[in-house]
């Protein structure tokens with residue numbers, strides 16, 4: 001069905017949306033006395049209305065049981081994290097023993113780099129995307145220095161060609177080939193946070209392995225946004241946060257994936273803590289670390305239950321919605337948004353907005369990045385005054401993410417009208 005830039009058409013799409021009931025399960029922030037058009041779910045997802053109950057349950061059990069809650073709470077804290085694998089596996093495409101929910105994203109990234117970035121004099125390079133999220137850049141840089149190498153020579157960045165905004169897969173693959181003999185690790189964001197480009201993870205992973213390097217992905221902008229198959233793509237490791245598309249609250253507990261082929265490998269070095277120790281004998285408190293032979297073996301500390309309760313509430317919403325429905329609607333939302341931005345460009349004298357997110361469905365999720373050719377900051381500031389929350393990235397990109405759980409096609413239509421009015425002023 002061809003798209004139309006009308007309110008009636010947007011409402012029609014909402015009517016036939018199988019996820020239309022889900023919007024009412026979230027708190028939508030209020031601006032100027034009205035529900036805002038929230039397009040920053042890629043930065044901080046909204047709060048499910050069920051979250052408070054899940055968190056309050058744990059506060060009540062803490063009040064009732066004290067330390068005994070580790071075993072006698074309704075969801076015993078000793079094993080609280082074991083709730084997650086069945087829910088998380090569908091989101092990242094993994095086996096239950098390959099995933100664990102723990103820590104924060106950058107912490108998990110460092111823990112996984114400790115296992116999978118083990119440079120030698122011959123093989124010491126990390127290949128990553130240019131404009132990787134800053135925390136990842138700092139993690140790579142500090143790991144390289146930690147092992148006594150120089151980031152200037154050890155970090156190789158894949159950048160778009162002159163005049164282009166997204167990376168060509170062929171260029172990534174040939175870079176991997178070119179540096180293959182010296183490369184220890186290839187690591188990309190699954191979705192680039194700036195452009196919204198989704199990388200061909202399967203191809204990148206295969207090329208990395210062909211070159212003799214490990215391959216990992218940061219799924220911060222992918223988990224809950226796009227279809228992922230970490231296990232089938234043979235990815236060595238991955239990590240993600242839960243507060244973006246996964247709606248688990250500011251600074252929420254993060255996740256990690258370690259491929260089945262590595263989880264029980266005793267030769268793989270790691271930074272250990274007691275929560276990664278064999279469960280049956282953990283409380284003997286013996287010397288000599290014996291890891292759980294699953295991804296849980298990478299845990300350090302006992303579970304942050306309050307943060308996990310919020311994660312649990314949110315993942316139950318994902319379970320109800322069905323990830324296939326979410327991924328399909330996310331594509332349709334970004335397609336509709338791109339269509340509307342094209343309409344705006346067609347109706348202004350000069351082109352005002354360049355969409356830098358690729359258009360092919362395999363190369364995008366629900367995020368659309370708008371490079372503002374004119375009036376960038378002016379448009380962005382006016383958006384907020386008009387009840388739209390979007391995201392500004394220097395020097396002149398507005399990122400908008402209509403997310404399938406709580407955004408509507410009407411949100412996208414209204415956003416377009418507001419942008420048009422600002423540009424016409």
Ligand SMILES: *Cc1c(COP(=O)(O)O)cnc(C)c1O
Pocket residue numbers: 104105106107133135136189193218220221241
């Ligand atoms: C959001 C994001 C982070 C943030 O890291 P935290 O440790 O959660 O603060 C890191 N990397 C990427 C790719 C991100 O998108």
